[in-house]
Amino acid sequence: MTAVAIPTLETERLILRAPGPQDFGPFAAFYASPRAGFVGGPLNAEGSWRMLAMEIGHWTLKGFGRWTVIEKGDDTAIGMVGLFEPEGWPEPEIGWDLFNGQEGKGYATEAGRAARSYAYDVLGWDTAISLVKPANLASARVAERLGARHEGDFTHERHGFMQVWRHPAPGEIADGGMEAYA
Amino acid sequence: MSALALDIPIVETGRLILRGPEARDFEPLAAFFADKARSWGFGGPKTRNEAWRWFAGNIGHWALHGYGFWTIETKDGQVIGITGIWNPDGWPEPELGWVMFDGSEGKGYAYEAARAARQHAYEHMGFTTLTSNILPGNTRSVALAEKLGARYERDFTNVTHDTEMAYRHPKREGM
Numbered sequence: 001m002t003a004v005a006i007p008t009l010e011t012e013r014l015i016l017r018a019p020g021p022q023d024f025g026p027f028a029a030f031y032a033s034p035r036a037g038f039v040g041g042p043l044n045a046e047g048s049w050r051m052l053a054m055e056i057g058h059w060t061l062k063g064f065g066r067w068t069v070i071e072k073g074d075d076t077a078i079g080m081v082g083l084f085e086p087e088g089w090p091e092p093e094i095g096w097d098l099f100n101g102q103e104g105k106g107y108a109t110e111a112g113r114a115a116r117s118y119a120y121d122v123l124g125w126d127t128a129i130s131l132v133k134p135a136n137l138a139s140a141r142v143a144e145r146l147g148a149r150h151e152g153d154f155t156h157e158r159h160g161f162m163q164v165w166r167h168p169a170p171g172e173i174a175d176g177g178m179e180a181y182a
Numbered sequence: 183m184s185a186l187a188l189d190i191p192i193v194e195t196g197r198l199i200l201r202g203p204e205a206r207d208f209e210p211l212a213a214f215f216a217d218k219a220r221s222w223g224f225g226g227p228k229t230r231n232e233a234w235r236w237f238a239g240n241i242g243h244w245a246l247h248g249y250g251f252w253t254i255e256t257k258d259g260q261v262i263g264i265t266g267i268w269n270p271d272g273w274p275e276p277e278l279g280w281v282m283f284d285g286s287e288g289k290g291y292a293y294e295a296a297r298a299a300r301q302h303a304y305e306h307m308g309f310t311t312l313t314s315n316i317l318p319g320n321t322r323s324v325a326l327a328e329k330l331g332a333r334y335e336r337d338f339t340n341v342t343h344d345t346e347m348a349y350r351h352p353k354r355e356g357m
Contacts, residue, residue, distance in 0.1 A: 004188075021246045024271070046341045049271030050235075053242025060188065060241045061205055087208075087234030157231060 016067035081111035200252035223320040262286035272341040
């Protein structure tokens with residue numbers, strides 16, 4: 001029997017929960033849109049379904065993955081945020097996709113911080129990166145808010161040229177240094 | 183904590199075991215997808231990275247639908263292929279599929295495994311009919327479909343594979 005336990009994370013305004021079939025509608029709508037061009041899209045419905053299935057299988061194969069993000073009190077998916085390292089990735093990544101209309105509220109930063117805390121505190125990671133397309137300025141700003149620094153670049157066969165942003169190490173966060181919870 | 187329990191059944195035949203996909207199945211699957219001559223009828227060739235995404239997606243397929251591709255093992259634990267029911271969004275209907283890895287053909291394994299998968303789908307998963315979608319020119323697959331009792335029904339345009347032939351399997355009572 002193949003099984004994996006996907007934890008649920010809670011932040012001030014958000015819940016990060018296991019992805020499931022109920023997320024397909026919002027997931028496919030986002031991946032069909034031009035904004036998905038920053039994260040491997042746009043995709044048709046079939047491609048989105050396969051992507052959602054891959055996100056779930058990622059948890060089984062790696063023991064971590066990306067969560068569906070919802071606002072407290074509403075189970076509708078508003079994004080996918082979490083830990084991502086498919087075959088061919090340079091190293092484990094913290095990724096954030098906010099679906100259309102959910103930008104500008106600080107949700108990516110809030111969920112990304114929770115995912116990073118899980119990686120550091122529960123999984124024991126000692127470092128993490130985020131990959132950002134150069135034109136995806138909103139995503140770069142999230143990386144900055146999380147205290148990450150642009151340290152290099154990486155070209156992927158599917159996603160193309162991306163910036164590598166390095167997050168502060170666990171000790172740097174615990175020291176209250178670069179990442180003040182302001 | 184939500185447990186993503188993938189309760190994938192084990193199906194046993196005379197010589198084979200069908201079980202849920204596991205991480206150690208990735209290497210033989212990646213080798214299959216890298217080989218265009220073998221994988222062209224199954225969405226290949228695929229790079230190693232794309233093969234991993236397909237592999238992870240198959241596990242998610244089980245989670246989303248409750249069925250997917252099993253890994254086929256011989257009784258001595260050799261991974262020889264995959265078979266199962268496939269139905270991503272956009273598929274015309276659930277299909278029975280099969281893949282044999284290099285060196286495993288000619289022994290009747292594909293027939294034995296696919297027949298067991300179909301029987302399990304009919305008896306335990308609630309399916310009342312099944313198709314198999316086969317790309318024109320994939321004569322080995324056509325031969326196996328016909329050996330399984332399936333008959334050519336129509337051509338259709340697959341969302342990712344262009345024109346395919348749909349073969350219709352006998353219903354449960356006709357087996």
